[in-house]
Amino acid sequence: MALKSIIYKADLNISDMDRGYYADHNLTIARHPSETDERMMIRVLAFAIHASERLEFGKGISDTEEPDLWEKDYTDAIQLWCEVGQPDDRRLLKACGRSEQVIVYSFASASDIWWKAMNSRLDRAKNLRVMNVPSTQSQALEKLAQRTMQLQCTIQDGQIWMSAGDASVQIDLEMLKDYAS
Numbered sequence: 001m002a003l004k005s006i007i008y009k010a011d012l013n014i015s016d017m018d019r020g021y022y023a024d025h026n027l028t029i030a031r032h033p034s035e036t037d038e039r040m041m042i043r044v045l046a047f048a049i050h051a052s053e054r055l056e057f058g059k060g061i062s063d064t065e066e067p068d069l070w071e072k073d074y075t076d077a078i079q080l081w082c083e084v085g086q087p088d089d090r091r092l093l094k095a096c097g098r099s100e101q102v103i104v105y106s107f108a109s110a111s112d113i114w115w116k117a118m119n120s121r122l123d124r125a126k127n128l129r130v131m132n133v134p135s136t137q138s139q140a141l142e143k144l145a146q147r148t149m150q151l152q153c154t155i156q157d158g159q160i161w162m163s164a165g166d167a168s169v170q171i172d173l174e175m176l177k178d179y180a181s
Contacts, residue, residue, distance in 0.1 A: 003033035010044060010149040014051050017156040021051060029057065038107065038142035042084045042133060043068050045141060045162060045171065046105050048153035050080060067095065086114040089121040096125045104130045106176070107138040115176050122177065130176040140169040 008029040015022050027047065031040045046069055047055060054073070058066035069082035081099035083092065086106055095102045102125070106114060111132050122128055133141075144151065144164040154161045160171040 005030040005032055006147075007031075008040065008145070008147055008149065010151055012044065012048060012051075012149075013152045014048050015152075015154045016048075016051070017154075018158065019155075023051060025051060027057075036142070037145035038138050039084055041141045041145050042105050042107050042138060044151065045133070045153075045160070046082050046084060046103070048151075048162070049155065049160070050082065050103075055080070064091070070099070086111065089118055092118075092122060092128060093125060096127050100127060101179070102128045104128070105133060105173075106130065107133040107135065109135045111135075119177070126180045128177060129179055132174040132176050133171060134174065137169060137171050141171065143167065144169065 008031055010027040010029060012025045012027055014025065025047070027044070029040060029044065031037075043057065047057070050069065050071070052071060055069060055071045058068055058070050067081045068084045069080070070078055071080040073079050078099040079101065081095045081102045083095070083102070083104045084107075086108070087104065092102060092104065115130065115132070141162060144162065144167055146164075149164055152163045160173070162169050162171060
């Protein structure tokens with residue numbers, strides 16, 4: 001018998017002063033049985049960074065044709081494709097062909113090794129950005145995970161703070177690859 005996804009609920013309050021975006025989102029997050037709390041919270045972080053009325057969670061881990069997050073325009077064209085973790089180069093190049101922008105949020109201590117192997121293979125992907133969440137910060141973010149969460153995300157001058165109750169995590173993303181570089 002296949003294991004079912006675990007459902008998490010999050011009330012996410014976003015104050016993104018860099019984009020002038022202020023909103024509350026009630027998220028229902030299906031955590032795949034093979035997914036860790038750490039990876040799930042990186043998905044929530046990516047949602048907070050790119051939040052908009054059309055951004056939604058994709059099937060990600062359970063479907064090779066969908067990303068972890070995506071935003072489509074009104075014609076169903078993919079504007080933003082977000083991957084979490086360490087996807088392979090074929091998946092990313094395919095995503096770059098289907099979407100206007102592709103962003104990867106890598107995390108974990110092996111991210112440096114993964115990126116060294118991928119960097120030259122993804123050189124031609126001009127619409128790809130790769131960001132790394134340092135492992136100490138992704139592990140601290142994991143500790144905020146609960147089945148029902150009240151989260152606040154503040155973004156100002158490129159700095160990100162995610163908090164739940166008295167716990168707060170500062171996230172300093174490391175740029176591994178920017179668009180057209």
